[in-house]
Each structure stands twice: as C-alpha cells, then as structure tokens.
Amino acid sequence: MKYEIKQIASILGVSTNNLNYAEISTLLTDSRKITNPSNTLFFALETKNNDAHNYISELYNSGVRNFVVSKIFNEWRDYTDANFLKVKNCLSSLQKLAQYHRSKFNIPVIGITGSNGKTVVKEWLYQLLEKDFNIVRSPRSYNSQIGVPLSVWQLDRDTELGIFEAGISKPDEMEYLEPVIKPTIGVLTKIGEAHQENFSSLQQKTLEKLELFTNCEVFIYEKDNELVNSCVDLKVLSQKTFTWSRKNMEAHLFISNTEKKENSTAISYTFMNFNYSFEIPFIDDASIENAINCLAVALYLHVPPNDISDRMSALEPVAMRLDVRKGKRGSLIINDSYNSDVNSIKIALDFQHQRKMDRKLKKTLILSDILQSGVPTKSLYKRVADMAEQSGVERIIGIGRDIMTNSEFFTMPEKTFFLTTDEFLKSNIHETFRDELILLKGARKFNFEKINNILEEKIHETVLEVDLDAVVHNFNYYKAKLKPDVKLICMVKANAYGAGAVEITKTLQYHRCDYLAVAVAEEAVSLRNEGITLPIIVLNPEVNGFEELITNNLEPEIYNFRILETFIKNSERSGITDYPIHLKIDTGMHRLGFLPGQIEELADILKKQKGLRVKSIFSHLSASESWTFDDFTHQQMNTFKEVADKIENVLGYPVYKHILNSAGIERFHDYEWDMARLGIGLYGISPSGLKGLKNVFTLKSTILQIKQISNNETIGYGRKERLDHDARIATIRFGYADGMDRQFGNRKGKVLINGQFAPIVGNVCMDLCMIDITDIKAEEGDTVVLIGEELPVTELADSIGTIPYEILTSVSPRVKRIYIKE
Structure with a gap:
C-alpha cells in the first residue's frame, strides 16, 4: 500500500503546506538498508549513542527525499526537493503512523508475547494456517518498539490474517505496542527469567505483558500457571480467556496425555467434549508447550481437528538464524535456506549487501519457489525481482516451476532456471562459481542443503560458531557505557581473537565502529583487501614497513625513537606531510612505549618535523580488572x-587521548578521554566479571568412536591414566593441533555432550582426545561442545591456570568458522 506524503503529514499532525508530491510505500529506520529510495520515508531516530539525523545528507545523496525529523540542520536547506516532517519524537511518530495503518484493516490479528517461544509460535502458526489465510507476520524476531511498527506496516489489501510478536525489556513499553498491533487474538507463551533485569518481579513483568491483550477478543494461555492466573484476575481479563490445561478438565482445551516417543510426541486432547490426538516431530518440553498454544489458536479459528493433526505432523523446525560459511573457489555462502517468504528475502538480501562491501565478489542469489504467499504469482515474482535488482544481485538461479514461469521479471546479466534442485545439481553449473557471494534461499521441500553441501569448502567436522548478533550486542553494551562523543577502537588482532577478523570487522564497519586495531601490518592489509575502509591502527609496525602502511592507509603506533x-x-623522502601516527606511552606496563622521562626529547623531535602528525596519545593499563591494584591504576x-597534556601543549594542536581497555571501560568512567579500546569484552568476556555480555563462541566437534573399556586399562599416550571403573570411552575429533591445550588431559578438562559434562581422559593427542561418557546417553556422531554458553571459556581457562585470550587465539585455522546471525 502507498500513502501520499501529505496524508502521512496529516496523520502525524504536521503541516502539509509546501510539501512536494510523493508516494510512500517503505518505512526506513536504518540508513544502511536503502532499496527503494523514491518511495521511502526515513525516520531519524535518536538513541543514547547515535543520532540518525547525521545520516540524512548521505540518504539524500542516495535518492531519499522524505524524512521524519525532530530537528532541522542548516545543511538541509538546499534540499528544496525534499520533504521534512518535523515532529517531537520520531519513534512515537513511527508508531503513530503504524497504528493508523493497522486501523485500516478489519481482520483477525494474532498478538504474541511471553518470555520464550514467541518466534516459534508465530512461525508454527504460519505453517498451520497458511492454507487458510493470506498471512502477514513479523519478519524473524521483529518484536521491539521499532520492529513492531515496521512489521505492521506490511499489512496490505490482500492480507487476511496478521501474526505479530511483541517483546519488552522494561516497564511501560507494552502500552506503546498494543495500539500498533491491536490484536484480536492474544497468545501468552512461557513466562521466564529472560529480560528480567529491569523488572522488580516476575509478577510485574507478567502484568506488563498482559497489557497487550487489554482490547483483544480472546486471550490464550496455560491455566496451570498460578502466577499468570493471578495476574489475569488483576488485569480483569478472565472474561475473554481461552485456556488450556493438563490438570483442569474445566479448561476450554484439556490436554489429557502427552507421550514422548523416540523422535516425536503424541498429544491427546479434549475440546468441546470430543477427544482428539495428533503428533509433532519434536520431543522437547518447549516444543510441546508451543504446539499446544498453536493448537488453541487453530481451534479458535475453526480449523478442523483432522486438518490440525495433518499439519502438526509436518511442522518444521524454525530456522532462527542464517549463517556464513566458506565456499569453494574463493566464494562465500550465506545459508538462509528453509525460509523463503518475501520478508525474509528482503532481510537476507540486506545482509548479503552488508557482507559484500567493496570486495570483488559477484552477488549470486539461488532462490526457490515461494510457497503459499497468498499473492498472485506475477505480482510476487515482480516484487522479488525488483528487490534483487535493487540489491545489486548479478546472477540469479531460480529453482521451481513458479519462478521459472516468471523468469522474465529478472533482468540481471546472468540468470538460469531449473524445475528441481536435482536438475540444478546435474547441470554442474555450480562448478563455474568462483569468487561469488552466494545467498541460498529455499523452501524446505527444495532440499537446499544439497546445494550447500556441494558449494561449501569442507575442511574439518569441528566448527567454531561465531554469533555476530552477540558481537553487535557486546559492541553496543560497551558503547552505551561511554559518553556519546567518545570514539571506540575495536581490537581485531590475532584474527579477531580467533573469531575470524574479516567477518568481525565487516560487522563492526556496518555498525559504525570508529576505529580498528591490529598487531601487524599484514593483518591490516588483509582487511583492506576485503573491503574494510575503517581507520586501522597497527600496534607493532615494522621499522621497514612505512611504504606498506602508506599504500594501505594504515596508522602506525610509534613506541620508540628508532621507529619514529x-x-x-x-615521510620526508616520499614528500608526505601530516601522516597520522599514534604515540604509545609507557606508564607502568613496561612493554612498549616512551617512558615519561623521554617525553621532552620526543616532543622536541615531533615539533621539528612535518611528515608525521600525532592522531592520538595512549597508554596501556596493567591491571585495570583488579581492585587490588586500583592505586597503581590511578597512578x-x-x-x-600529565604526559599527554605536555605533548599536546608542545605540538600546538589537539590530539585524541585514550587509556581505557575493556576492564577500564567497565570500571573507570572518569578517565574516558577521547577514545577507548575494546578487546576481550567485544567477544563476550568481561575482565572484571560484569554481567550482561553475550556469548560469541561455540566450539563443537563430534564423537568418532565409542568403546567399552574395562577397569584397570590405561587410556592414551604414555599410559598416564588408568581407569578405576569399567567405562565408556568416546574419541572426539579435536586435539592439540586444533587448539586443545594438553593440560586439559587426564581429567583436568571437560566437554559437554547431550547436556552433561564428560571429563577428558588420558593425554590429549594431536588430532583427537578421549572423554569418559560412562552414564551419559551418547552415540557415535553426536555433537560435543568444547566451548559455549554452558561451558564458558573463562571456566576452561581457570581449570588449567591460563587466560581466555590464550584459549581463543589457539583455535587452529583448520577449524571451520561459521558465522551466525538472526
């Protein structure tokens, strides 16, 4: 649907005088995600650390002409062909516009909230109801104050049912989301501890979530939860409830039995005095509860029980995240298969564009038919083709009858279409892929995992999963602790602490990190070759490496007179002036840097030359994480x-100053100065034990073999461990050549398998190690977690008397990195 800009101005209470004519179909809050500039309305949102008004000139130069702002910059006055709608609060205006848009639709709308299971319930409801309704739903987990209005804006004339999730993290947020979603059917999923930190109690959080259902026609929840029951009474919602229960036969829906089998669960229920049953292909408790919530919705919408049973048995796992993998012949694969609706295609294309940047990779899209969209096929594929073209896709490979029939809408230089995935594989066209950024988007029935398997470079079954969303969370977590004008330098040396510097820095660049720092020029050059344009500090430059620094626009740390x-x-020989450098001062670390007693000589040399210009002066704290040494840290x-001020006074121009590292940011807010350096904290590890960071690394391997070994037998090289019991010993694919410290052997270390810890037994081998899985239900081929959420690297480091840095940077290059993003 499109709105004229004057209509939007009226909705927002803004004067319509002197507005240029424009039609708006796209709402934008992220300036990096432009796809349809002429029909886009940009909302300049302000946060503690960012002000989107600063990106309006950039957007104007990219073709955007319509803006909602809360202030006017002088530089915009020449933009006479642009429309600026000035409001008090841009976020409130976004929500107000979405609320108006929602009011135009007299259709059932399902609103889902809770602590856990919101996205799964939403996606399963889509799978269960897509044959009965043309559905619009929240993309992925767009459930925030910004995500909800953007989701609701997708409603159009063809929509017959809306399904939206709402998430909150602090009190009084739901009152803003309720009128935007305006659900007619409410679903409350499991209430738990997630996002509890801003609520005084679970009761307060539950009452806040129930605010979503204030005006709905019916509200679905589990009656066996006494906390929810009491909150429902307090909110006076009991007259509009549709309850389900495993204990109370008076509930609208009574679950009479759940029987877990090897790979499925049979659920029996009574509804309207009739008995029914169905199976789901899951056995975990969370999936069972989510399925029952979906059952209640389907019954309320009069879906026949036989149809429910058929559809429940075909429920598919919800792919919550896409991942990035290394492909063959210099290619990179973004695997977002099993999820090919229009909204997810837009998100995935944005991510593909983000990963390409300036790298010389051809953008390739492999796309299957889009199933049960409810939109006429010609309109659907015209829309998808436009999205792909606007995103700069250069090669399209379509798989399926519908996309082949509508191939004329795709106008990119290279396009090929196949009826089936097997037909594509037999064509061997994939062998021509070279230096391409390949996005896989396929409905589950097309088995795109076959395509991924032939495109992916196989190195090692052991993988290190790197959560890019967690990196962004941690980056913003520390950014929020600094004053808005303090620049953040992110440390990506040692291959980004083992995470993989290229993908980490692409993520940081996309999220507007100010500076990067690496150890040696070689690391920085590789980033430049991958399209990284951020300023990069080289901490340990070579004396003879000046030319390489200049060629790649790299900024060296200067730490002694010889290199200076x-x-x-x-610089004089090359005729260069004012080349940026960063001075390192040794204030007590006694590693690199000029000593305080050398400052006068240093300042004198700098004053007499013109080739170099000091960009920053910095030092390194020795023990900022330790309260024991706070006196020394303050010293x-x-x-x-004292030293930095003295140098700055001699130079006669301002320079950036910085001394805080991750622990310093956490503990010494009065010493932020102009910049701060974020290292281990970026990767989810707080040096001072601060809460609130997210785990970035999950290291996994597999069990190769399981043996029953008798008591008194020895395990491994050197016969260092003798069993004192009959044991099941598993051999896993991870050894010291992969990054397993040999100190972990002989029961000093442990791994996690099927939710239970297993000690490492015997000496660690080069490529393998052994674990004792006695009393653990496990089979050959099962996944073993070596580092993860439940087995943090800090705990592993403590067990052998080392530090997390050493363990993370020791993970071998032969361990495949997979990058995960929601």
Missing part, C-alpha cells in the same frame, strides 16, 4: 594525563 626517526625520514592514569 625511521618513519620521519621515510598510571595520572601519569598519562
């Missing part, structure tokens, strides 16, 4: 201030 004088000579910071 060499770089001054090279370091006071010394640094």
